[in-house]
Amino acid sequence: MTDFFKGIPAIKFEGAQSDNEFAFRHYNPDEVVLGKPMKDHLRFAAAYWHSFAWPGGDPFGGQTFQRPWFGDTMADAKLKADVAFEMFQILGVPYYCFHDADMRPEGANFAESARNLDEMTEYLAEKQAESGVKLLWGTANLFSHRRFMSGAATNPDPDVFAYSAATIKTCMDATIRLGGENYVLWGGREGYETLLNTDMGRERAQAGAMLQMVVDYKHKTGFKGAILIEPKPQEPTKHQYDYDVATVYGFLKDFGLEGEVQVNVEQGHAILAGHSFEHELALARELGIFGSIDMNRNDYQSGWDTDQFPNNVPEMALAYYEVLRAGGFKTGGTNFDAKLRRQSLDPEDLILAHVGGMDACAAGLKAAAAMLEDGKLEAARNERYSGWDTSDLLGLDLSTIETRVRELDIQPEPRSGKQERLENLVNKYL
Amino acid sequence: MTDFFKGIPAIKFEGAQSDNEFAFRHYNPDEVVLGKPMKDHLRFAAAYWHSFAWPGGDPFGGQTFQRPWFGDTMADAKLKADVAFEMFQILGVPYYCFHDADMRPEGANFAESARNLDEMTEYLAEKQAESGVKLLWGTANLFSHRRFMSGAATNPDPDVFAYSAATIKTCMDATIRLGGENYVLWGGREGYETLLNTDMGRERAQAGAMLQMVVDYKHKTGFKGAILIEPKPQEPTKHQYDYDVATVYGFLKDFGLEGEVQVNVEQGHAILAGHSFEHELALARELGIFGSIDMNRNDYQSGWDTDQFPNNVPEMALAYYEVLRAGGFKTGGTNFDAKLRRQSLDPEDLILAHVGGMDACAAGLKAAAAMLEDGKLEAARNERYSGWDTSDLLGLDLSTIETRVRELDIQPEPRSGKQERLENLVNKYL
């Protein structure tokens, strides 16, 4: 044991009335909700990068965190892993997620980076075995290093495409080795800064080819996990090609990959794209590409990705309602892609931020489950569309319909949409 | 002749130095640009609705305009048409566009509305014949009347779907009778106010079925024009299903209609969706669904559709550059979907707003043509990607590429994206 979290106990459920900051008030892992334990609904994962690799910088200031593992040696990387797994166990999260760049030092060239990754993968495999913590997903960081400044798969330079493809292979290998349940692609630099220097047609084709290679490699290796794309509209780029769920869907259809790839939906990215989180989740479900979620909160008044820990329970309830309507997570889960505020310097801040986030999710899940179980919301929805249950209209043509409208003198009478009473109904479960 | 525009002369080209407000300084219809007359590049159209049917209201105030044709008789509708064609001829725009609701009075039921439409269609046909002005596109207004408050094709009530389908048929008939070159669908109410009462799966299926019916009717009638969808993200709804070009593309792919339907891209809608106008145009081109444009300007500081006349020439240049790169308009054109400010009460405001807009477009087109002719921008773009011209990478797989990266020790070196110098280059043509 390191002494980073010295004095902080493993977090236990104590119920809503508990005054103990270091206890769950809502997350009770084994409590059965809609027929299965809460932990199996929520499938919580902690993110390696924000919690252990981010130094606390922003565009106007540098490092605020001072962690004993900050450095670029293998020893630093192992200390970081030790502390990370201590946090996972304190919190009782069943999963974690990583990028290669979070957990291994950058090497002097590709081969050295890959060797570092291999060594750390073995180290993490041991940590997993000891702790029982599993890997929800792995991914490659193809956006931080300056070589990726103009894109990874979509780079004007084929050498960067090659470097990226090779890196993805090593990260998929590590994910497979660690029993990961998904492999994620977020295209942080797969977009443009200016149309003036961009060949959008070439770049889309490159991105499609890369995604096909990933899918082929999944099949070649027999990897059973899901391949997930994480939509985001912009930042760091002016425009990112996987803007939102609808855009990703069109991209997948274009390359014939809609049966092979799903989406990892993030609340903050949804907000930046002008959508509510529940919208993106509902759309992914309807399009058949719902996979997993990145759970955070974006400040509604900030035009950049704030990646805060979630705390608004009514919003969580609406999100998990859509997850439940999608049948819940299969390979996916709830990954806290959330970071501490850069002023939250203390080890206990890291623990308490997750405790609060897990509780907000759990409270949201319970409310969502109650809504679904009660059935009033779905009954109202079905009743609203019930006229369609017996309608033959969708099989007709314009001329036939016009004749019918004239003959029957159809004069539709609007009916109340009842939004406010449905909102009241939702509030009843909260 | 009515006396609405009394004293206002036909607008002629007088050149950049002219001090005459009632003259074009840049739009010279027969001036040849890139091998064809400017008028055939721009294919200007005026919009019936904003210019002649809108009373000047906003959410906080009612009618400011007082037009002699405001009323709901056929005589009013004919006077409106007379004035509209006078404006088209004063401006020398070769085209106009309409919704049914702009040009005929609403009847007591479907049949009466359809009769009114028929009668006005014949009246407009005569006006077209007399004036030589043509119809760029027709469309149905399926959003203003209260029957459409919960959607048209996507309404929970099949009767509204039927009413909408029948209305579309009559509007397609009118468009065909008037020799329209396109038929447009804008789904102003095809979206939702709240997910709580919305069955997104049903609504998408309904929208897809309606679009298929429209395409079938096009083929059945032998209509040669294009079917165009006009994307918009929201307003009046919280979310509109044809959010942006990428979303429409995914929708078309889903229903197998990507070869049948194109997009009519509006500047203001692009801005509201978080995109630049040129982005939406470039994307439509790359996806093969570029059709036509609605030209206006959205205030960058206002979060709703301001539909102002365009006046920023550098922005127009970037937009027409993408139009030219798409091969220019085929059936499409430049429709001024722009409205006067509600304080611009005078008949001459209506003329001058169009004069300024046409001049801004013409100046933008000339700059775009010069950029394209000069070729430096395209040369720089091609050079940036030239490494790909001889690359075999897209045909390989991840393992092969990884081996190559290791063997060749590929270490990509970033190269300048040169954004600022390309921006300087663009400014040279303005």
Add this chain to the structure above:
Amino acid sequence: MTDFFKGIPAIKFEGAQSDNEFAFRHYNPDEVVLGKPMKDHLRFAAAYWHSFAWPGGDPFGGQTFQRPWFGDTMADAKLKADVAFEMFQILGVPYYCFHDADMRPEGANFAESARNLDEMTEYLAEKQAESGVKLLWGTANLFSHRRFMSGAATNPDPDVFAYSAATIKTCMDATIRLGGENYVLWGGREGYETLLNTDMGRERAQAGAMLQMVVDYKHKTGFKGAILIEPKPQEPTKHQYDYDVATVYGFLKDFGLEGEVQVNVEQGHAILAGHSFEHELALARELGIFGSIDMNRNDYQSGWDTDQFPNNVPEMALAYYEVLRAGGFKTGGTNFDAKLRRQSLDPEDLILAHVGGMDACAAGLKAAAAMLEDGKLEAARNERYSGWDTSDLLGLDLSTIETRVRELDIQPEPRSGKQERLENLVNKYL
């Protein structure tokens, strides 16, 4: 009794477990919170305009509501008043608010409008006396009629200033006659569409002069209520002069009126100005100009004023926390400046929307009171700044401080801001 709300009972408190849609689950008027009844904390008011005068239109569609009192006769106006007071009594709201234009028909000229206002004022006085419902505030609608299209006090035409001043006088008289506890000014057209035709210096001076006249008239008449300005950044104008609380404060200071005028803060307007509601409330408190609130909810994804009924209890809790920290309302209250969605056609929608809103506010208030009573949040805040309690720094000068920093070799060590744990703490009370 009209039969508009036929069959809808007076709303009673039944507690959180009630399944009755027509009951309060949180609002228990006489329940004592922090030493006084909940109703005296919240001081709920219903808004005449949204609930009874708005026809359900939006920029893309017209009237959806069909109310028996829509029309422009005095009989219509009285029927509207009858129904309004029935709603106030069903809900048990102690207050209402009005604009002149909501409650009297527009006359053919100023004198006739004023006569109509007088007659309706007497009618409302009787309704108040019968029902015990009181007037929280009155105001003049100086934005809907076309005469105000270019501003009221800030109009380029002095005649409009005069008409506005005269109208304000009649509305202040009506407010006084009805025992109103405040008089509100919202400058919907006091801004500009374009700087090109605007003399901002003149317009500010005109606005300052008008406000001084209002204050003078208050003193002349002995009106004891507060004069309130309601900030809004834009819409309908591109820019509104009373953009937000900070802007109004600067304006008041400029004209020496900061001791005479307070603010009526609206959630939706705060959001449109880029602020959280609680920010605007906290700032108003710190500046000493907090007066009253307009309670609604703005859709975070919509860039215009959506004026929805509030339903997010955690947000309400933060808002009322700032109200309580300001010492609670004096003359102010909680006015539901919220409107039904235009698809919510039924009389019961109007009742249920208010029930849900009142419950959300009540739940928020109780949470806020618990936070304040518990004291942990304030203790943490005070502790964070405790170094200042004994500091003499603010009385020194730069040179003295520099010397001290050098001599003591001051090297400040950052301390955690603890944001996440404070957010967790807040959630405990919800």
Add this chain to the structure above:
Amino acid sequence: MTDFFKGIPAIKFEGAQSDNEFAFRHYNPDEVVLGKPMKDHLRFAAAYWHSFAWPGGDPFGGQTFQRPWFGDTMADAKLKADVAFEMFQILGVPYYCFHDADMRPEGANFAESARNLDEMTEYLAEKQAESGVKLLWGTANLFSHRRFMSGAATNPDPDVFAYSAATIKTCMDATIRLGGENYVLWGGREGYETLLNTDMGRERAQAGAMLQMVVDYKHKTGFKGAILIEPKPQEPTKHQYDYDVATVYGFLKDFGLEGEVQVNVEQGHAILAGHSFEHELALARELGIFGSIDMNRNDYQSGWDTDQFPNNVPEMALAYYEVLRAGGFKTGGTNFDAKLRRQSLDPEDLILAHVGGMDACAAGLKAAAAMLEDGKLEAARNERYSGWDTSDLLGLDLSTIETRVRELDIQPEPRSGKQERLENLVNKYL
């Protein structure tokens, strides 16, 4: 001479037709505009920080630039200064601006940082003397180092206030030593991340006290330059106290400093605050606090500070029109607070970005001057308000005005605001 800009010539004016990338097409320093040389209108300054100290990072990636002077020795700092002055001279900018942190290495404590600053100040003084380049303004960076993470003047820890005050003193001293014409304060961390841990009242009082100390020190030292506050709404904080021009004005009035302090208005910050640049400039002029400008361009689709070089000439024209209406710059100037895109790696990118920006400003200035000289815009504005020239209304009271409205039966008739024709007029000068 270093060899950083090797091969790049001094930039000369060659006129609009020049094909030379390394020449001005519009900026002709000695060309007389409105009676004085262009260079004296524009008073261009280059920013030390963006051009020489920024490594090219963003929130998702690190350093892209590799400059020979990156490091933290005094030798690095001097090499940076050498290259900076080479750039100033190549461009022919008469001014530059700096933060302490840009030009001196951070020391181990305050005293060492101050010594480094002193030494570099002397070095820069020599460079100024050799080159003739002058200092437009200096400022202290009180936001990058972790000690400032919770604010500088507004920090909960008095020690940080003290450290900040001492730092400001040294920076004012350096500014005075270098003949700076202004001293600027931008409060990047003077705001909050969450209201929950913030005492807004204390923080405002601290900020006011600090500003008073700065003003006192100005008077004590006899510094003749202006003290400037640079408004920004947010980023890095959630809320910044000097949100926009109107907010700063209220703050100055509150502390009685409106005659002592002016504003340095930045285009990007205006956009982020929901305003146009010209709005902020016009408002500053009307409030009597216009000082200087930071010239850059914010991407309209990005919700963070993009600080791009300006390139839209019509926007520049509107900005300089307001500057000219304010009487032009006194101590202020046009500081390029703009940074290269992080992909623009080459030394020549740095030169060309400035060349394009200077040309855009010069073209804007010339258009603005022509507008003002021609006088049509001002004539139209004055005509619109001419009714006020002879009005006695502002001296009356509500009752008197009401009587007049009744007696004269005033019925104001709206007149066209003519926005579109004024926009056309502006375009004529471009």
